[in-house]
Amino acid sequence: QLQLVESGGGVVQPGGSLTLSCAASGFTFSRYAMHWVRQAPGKGLDWVAFIRYDGGSKYYADSVKGRFTISRDNSQNTLYLQMNSLRTDDTAVYYCTKAGSGWDFDNWGQGTLVTVSS
Amino acid sequence: QSALTQPASVSGSPGQSITISCSGSGSDVGNYDLVSWYQQHPGKAPKLMICEVTKRPSGVSNRFSGSKSGNTASLTISGLQAEDEANYYCSSYAGDNNVVFGGGTKLTVL
Numbered sequence: 001q002l003q004l005v006e007s008g009g010g011v012v013q014p015g016g017s018l019t020l021s022c023a024a025s026g027f028t029f030s031r032y033a034m035h036w037v038r039q040a041p042g043k044g045l046d047w048v049a050f051i052r053y054d055g056g057s058k059y060y061a062d063s064v065k066g067r068f069t070i071s072r073d074n075s076q077n078t079l080y081l082q083m084n085s086l087r088t089d090d091t092a093v094y095y096c097t098k099a100g101s102g103w104d105f106d107n108w109g110q111g112t113l114v115t116v117s118s
Numbered sequence: 119q120s121a122l123t124q125p126a127s128v129s130g131s132p133g134q135s136i137t138i139s140c141s142g143s144g145s146d147v148g149n150y151d152l153v154s155w156y157q158q159h160p161g162k163a164p165k166l167m168i169c170e171v172t173k174r175p176s177g178v179s180n181r182f183s184g185s186k187s188g189n190t191a192s193l194t195i196s197g198l199q200a201e202d203e204a205n206y207y208c209s210s211y212a213g214d215n216n217v218v219f220g221g222g223t224k225l226t227v228l
Contacts, residue, residue, distance in 0.1 A: 035217075037164075045156070045164065045207050047217040059215035095163060102170045103211040104154035108163040 002026035002107050004096045009112030016086050016116070022079040022096030022109055030054070030074035033099035036081050038092035039111075046092070049081065050099070064090075086116045121146065121218035122208055129226040135196040138223045140208030141189060146218055148189035152211035155184060155193045158222075159204045167206075168193060195225075203227040 008020040020036075036048040049070040050059045058070050069082040079096055093111040100106035123141040130136040140147065140155075147153055153171045156164035166175055168184035171191060181196045191210070195202055208220040 044222045045209070045219045047209075047219065050215065061216070100154070100166065100169050100175075102152045102154075103217055104152070104166060104169040104209070105156070105164070106166045106169070106175060108165070110163055 002098070004098065004107060004109035006094065006096050006109045006112040009094065009114045011115045011117060012086055013118050014086060014088055014116055017082070017084045018086065018114060019083070020081040020094055020096075020112060020114070022081075024077045024079065024096075024098075027098070029072075029077040034070075034072065034079045035097045035099055035105055036070060036079075037095045037097050037105060037108075038090075038114075039095070040089070040092045043092075048094070051079070083114070086114075088116050090114065091116045121212065122210060122220035124206075124208060124220035124223045126221075127224045127226065129228055130195075130198045131228045132198050132200065134198050135194060136198060136225065138193045138195075138206055138208075138225070140191040140193070140210075140220050142191070142210055142218070143189055146189075146210040146212040147186065147191050149213065150211045151186070153184065153186060153191040154209045155182075156207045156209070157202075157204045158207065164207065198227055200227050 003025045005023045051070045067085045071080045095111045096109040097105035098107040155168040158164040171186045172184045212218045
C-alpha cells in the first residue's frame with residue numbers, strides 16, 4: 001500500500017531554517033515525480049515545489065523561489081524540502097504528494113506542521 | 119487571493135446533484151486540459167477526485183464527474199451522500215511549470 005510519511009515540522013523563528021522529509025513506500029519511488037503542497041491554517045492549498053523522478057528538473061512557486069530547495073534520495077526513497085529564511089507567512093501544514101499524470105497530485109501524506117513565530 | 123475562483127459554499131440535500139464551479143483565465147483553465155479536483159475532510163489530507171478535467175482515479179465513485187467550458191471548470195456530484203460533506207479544491211496547470219489552486223468550496227449536505 002502506497003504511503004507517504006512527512007516529518008521534520010516544528011516551531012522556528014523568522015529567518016530560521018528547517019528541513020522536511022517524506023518517506024515513501026509501496027511504490028517505485030524512483031519512477032515518479034513528486035511535489036510539496038502547503039496549507040496555511042484555515043486556508044486553501046498552495047503549490048510549493050516539484051522535482052522530476054530523477055531530480056533532473058526542479059520548479060518552485062514564486063513565493064518560495066530562492067529560499068526553499070526540493071531534493072530527493074532515490075536510494076532511500078525519501079523526498080526533502082530545505083526551507084531557509086523562513087517568514088511568518090510560511091506557517092502551514094506541508095504535504096508531500098506523488099505526481100499524477102498531468103500536473104495533479106494523486107497521493108498525499110498526512111502532512112507536517114511548520115510554525116514560524118518569534 | 120487565489121488564482122482560481124470558487125464559490126465559498128454550496129449545499130444540497132441527500133440524493134440531489136450539485137455543481138461546483140472553478141473560474142480561471144486563458145492562461146490556466148482555458149489553455150490546458152489539466153484541471154484537477156480534490157476533496158478534503160476536516161483534519162485530513164486532500165484526496166484526488168478528478169484529474170485532467172474529466173478522469174476519475176481508480177476507487178473514486180462515479181457519482182463524481184468533471185467538465186470544462188472555456189475558462190471555467192466544474193465538478194458535479196450526483197446522488198449526494200452525507201459522506202460527501204467536505205471542502206473541495208480545484209487546481210490547474212498555469213504554464214511555466216506552475217500550478218494554481220482555487221480558494222476552496224465548503225459543501226454542506228443538508
